[in-house]
Amino acid sequence: MKLGSKTLIYSGGHTHERGVGILFEATTAKRLESWCPISDRVVVAKLVAKPLSLGIIQVYAPTSDSEDVEMEKFYEEIETAKGHLNPQDIIIIMGDFNAKVGDERVEDVVGPSGIGTINERGDRLIE
Incomplete structure (x- = not known):
């Protein structure tokens, strides 16, 4: 989605209770090779860079009130996102992990x- 000169990639629902995204400046968005919505908690983007490509995994973890099974699913989704990137890529996993x-x-x-x-x-x- 274009927002003025910026580009937003987003994965999530329409109720504004969940969702995760990455907002790119115009110059960075030109380097966006691909992106993949994994779930309403995980999205992955791949940017062309030199000497290596850059993979960004943006996350929004379940809160501490969540069941353990939901947390395990969340970490499995991160592993799925990593599978969309080459191991040689520089990989950044960032976001709100709801952890101390x-x-x-x-x-x-x-x-x-x-x-x-x-x-x-x-x-x-x-x-």
Whole structure:
């Protein structure tokens, strides 16, 4: 969808309760090779770049009130999205994970600039 000079790719419903998207500036949108809506929580875009292509997976995780089965489905959808990209691509997975990872360094996964106390969803995200 064009929004002025910007391009929005979106995956989700029409009730404004769920959905996820990425908004690209015009110059970046010209590099958009493909995109795929995985679910109302995950969308993947592939951009032509040099020396490697860039894959962006945008997510919106279920809240902590959600059942574990919904969280497992969410992480499976991320794996499905990764399957749309080449392993050689630079892959960025970003969005709202509805998780707290704490404020302590965890190997090379989490830096010391987080907030709050790690919760169960944070443990799963780090895993």
